[in-house]
Amino acid sequence: MGVIYRHCFVLLLTAGSQQGFVSKLAPAHMRGRYFAAASLRFTIGRMLAPLDIPMTGSIGYNWTFGILSALAIASVVLYFIMFSLYEKEQRSNSTIY
Numbered sequence: 461m462g463v464i465y466r467h468c469f470v471l472l473l474t475a476g477s478q479q480g481f482v483s484k485l486a487p488a489h490m491r492g493r494y495f496a497a498a499s500l501r502f503t504i505g506r507m508l509a510p511l512d513i514p515m516t517g518s519i520g521y522n523w524t525f526g527i528l529s530a531l532a533i534a535s536v537v538l539y540f541i542m543f544s545l546y547e548k549e550q551r552s553n554s555t556i557y
Contacts, residue, residue: 479495479498482494482495482498485546501535508528508531512524512528515527
């Protein structure tokens with residue numbers, strides 16, 4: 461039961477900051493696309509969550525945890541690459557005289 465409360469707490473923490481972050485970064489004419497891409501994380505999570513219990517039963521807890529950890533690390537790497545490219549683009553667009 462504690463896992464459910466912790467998961468809900470983390471979702472509450474990230475949902476508000478994610479919306480603010482997207483609305484700050486996204487150009488006005490593309491905000492819908494940016495919000496859709498940001499919500500893709502929750503869509504993928506809702507798709508994978510029902511598979512966790514059967515995976516645990518068939519391949520074991522350690523493998524299930526390892527696969528989910530690998531997916532989490534891959535998402536961190538993807539976000540790092542994406543925001544590094546964004547910052548590089550921002551630096552190249554700003555000119556200092």
